[in-house]
Amino acid sequence: MKTVEQYKKGVSLHPVTALKYLALTLAGFSCILPFVWVALSSVKPDREIYSNSFGLPKVWVWSNYKDAWKGAQVATSFLNSIFYSFTSVALLILVAAMASYILARVWTGKILYNFFALGIMIPIHAVIIPMLMILRRLGLVNTRLGIILAYTVAELSFSIFILVAFMKTIPREIEEAAQIDGSSRLRTFFQIILPISKPGLATIGTFAFINSWNDLLLALVITSGPKLSTLNLACFNLRGLYVQHYGLITAGLMIMMIPVIVIYIFFQEQLVKGITAGAVKS
């Protein structure tokens, strides 16, 4: 059969193959062109966004970035978002890894594991009102710690789910050798288990970073006022503040999207692994 041979040689002149590439390319453009439009508009003066909506900028104005950065607490919010995301990721990795180690190695019963995994099924919306009341009782509403704890908890079940599966694949012999050498469990955990688990930790870390970076609802509920604002809140205000100043809004959007795109470029594989594992095992 000719087509099979063509497939094997990678000859792509077959009309079906051409059609496939056409479909793939069109879909690709539909995913990326909205972002390209935003990127181009962010360096255009407002009037050019209306008159020359789809073209390259005739005049490049970088001042949109400067003005967006200064306005609507974008600068503070940017630093806040960075701080919240990284701290909650660090806390999550520590807490989830410690628990997962015990669930994977010591108390390996199904009940305890299922108890934690149950949380994957519970959407944050269902618990957000009482969660806020508990935070209020603890004096953590409108504090950095409050929002960091909320981001950590939101990812906890999924992370334990992924990490337990990962840690079960680590050969026991490695730990046993360390124990024979007199290593305590604490040391075994920090010096052997954690380093070996890096790929699993990278997966949950990437997920947690993206989800906390992208969160709107928790920040909306837990924080108030500009001091603790996140980038999503700033962006939310931006669109009301600069109603028709599309140059400023798009520049603000770029400031918000670039960090996550950078993380995406570096940690794509971890994300893909996490999503696949999450779906296949549930």
Next chain:
Amino acid sequence: MSDYVCYTDKKRNTLISAAFLSPAMVLYLGFVILPIAMSIYYSLTKWSGAGMPEFIGLRNFQRIFKNKDYWICFGNTVQCILFSLALQLPLGLIFAYLLSRTKMFYRLFRSVYFLPAVISPTAIGTMFLIFLNGDFGPFNLMLKNLGLHSLTRNWLSDSGTVLYAVMFPMIWQYIGHYIIIFLAGVQSIPEDILESARMDGANSFQIFLKIVVPMLKHLIGVCVVLCFTGSVKAFDQAYVMTGGGPGVKSSYLAIRMYERAFTDNKLGEGTAIAITMLVFSLLFTIVFNKINRSEGLEY
């Protein structure tokens, strides 16, 4: 149980294990399990957030179910679920299949398809707020350039289109998510099955319908549940774009819950709405899994 021979002091080990588990346990109990129990209690009370909740039995639920706005939000959420299922899953599966048959630019395509899914829904909502603006938005401009003047309208204030205008960005954003999941599924199908079908003269289209789809039945089921529970939670894009308005025309249950609880300070009623959402998701998941498992395909 553990078969560690090297740890002699058993009591100490139990203590260490408990210490390792306890931070996660405390956070999980305190911020997930306890809130669920509290939710059930709050939903039976009248409470503005200040003072003590006043127990009123099932009256919140009666009030919710009697309210026409709740049912509009419910209907909007159901539409969001149906459109998500009808668009995200088939497109995800088709493009995963196409991509799995592709070597050139494979990684580039995959990265591009998944890109919208990692961007904040707030940013996506803001983007589409601009795109769909009636006066300056590029979407209307594009229609005009294509000579489709009659189709242009103010998408976000026209009560006939506003719901679909806030729904579309969400659906578009997460198609890539399903492409990634299905891609792993398609790649797990043994190559010789596909190869022998091809030898027998089956074309790509037949292979997709007769082999790929039936073999991924379980994974498709998982994605149906993911898509359903994800759509029940729909909030960000619509909230950013319209705040649910005009009226409740583009509001979902999650927006309704948020507004009742935090804008109108009716925390009891807000919690009751959250509980209906949770029950809705859990019921669907359980029923669907039962049906799906009972007619499960063996291979």
